[in-house]
């Protein structure tokens with residue numbers, strides 16, 4: 607059995623390491639391979655791999671939106687988010703799904719936080735935010751607010767994904783901290799090489815949980831500042847691992863094995879890349 611991940615760039619993807627560890631732990635006769643494709647070559651490469659008998663592909667930047675155009679069937683999550691990170695080749699058809707949303711929610715739950723009934727502030731309105739917002743809505747969050755620099759993109763998410771969402775300007779993002787249970791960084795701020803995301807945690811409720819979608823570095827300034835204020839911080843590595851589990855099962859027909867110690871494997875790899 608063969609599956610893989612396609613993107614550009616792809617060399618730094620952690621998915622092959624993670625999937626290969628699960629393959630070994632499950633004792634499968636399978637491989638999971640990275641494929642690079644320019645936007646122009648994305649469709650022909652996917653179709654060639656489909657014809658070659660692959661089980662499916664994870665899709666990463668910049669192809670997540672384009673992936674939808676190749677699918678015969680699109681899940682509700684992929685459709686609403688407007689992007690697919692998973693293509694499976696099933697019975698002569700291509701199915702598109704998005705496991706980022708469910709991965710985000712699982713990472714919260716594993717950290718002991720159930721978003722059901724919670725009030726959540728999402729920072730950002732790009733692809734990551736669309737997946738996070740879809741996941742939160744689906745998991746029964748009570749109130750959602752999105753703060754973004756470009757208000758139009760936040761309003762679009764409110765219209766297309768979560769209708770009762772409050773949209774706030776970027777400079778007002780701290781104004782809701784005394785009212786929300788969870789704050790999500792779904793911007794690209796804090797990523798290695800980008801400027802950090804600065805928050806004024808002083809007004810936050812003591813029980814507030816801060817969760818990042820960024821995992822390079824693992825300890826962003828957003829999380830470090832929240833932890834310094836004694837708030838709970840959850841890094842972005844959990845989301846990466848949890849979005850991989852449903853993909854593994856879709857490709858290989860068995861659940862990703864427990865206890866494969868993926869987190870420490872990936873932490874070591876990220877440490878080496880520093």
Ligand code: ATR
Pocket residue numbers: 729730731732733734735754755756759776792793794795801
């Ligand atoms: P992704 O797919 O990872 O979400 P993206 O679609 O490029 O990436 O979105 C990046 C997010 O980070 C956006 O919400 C962006 O804000 P805009 O929609 O206004 O562009 C946000 N972002 C990036 N740089 C920022 C900055 N310097 N200040 C505030 N927000 C920023």
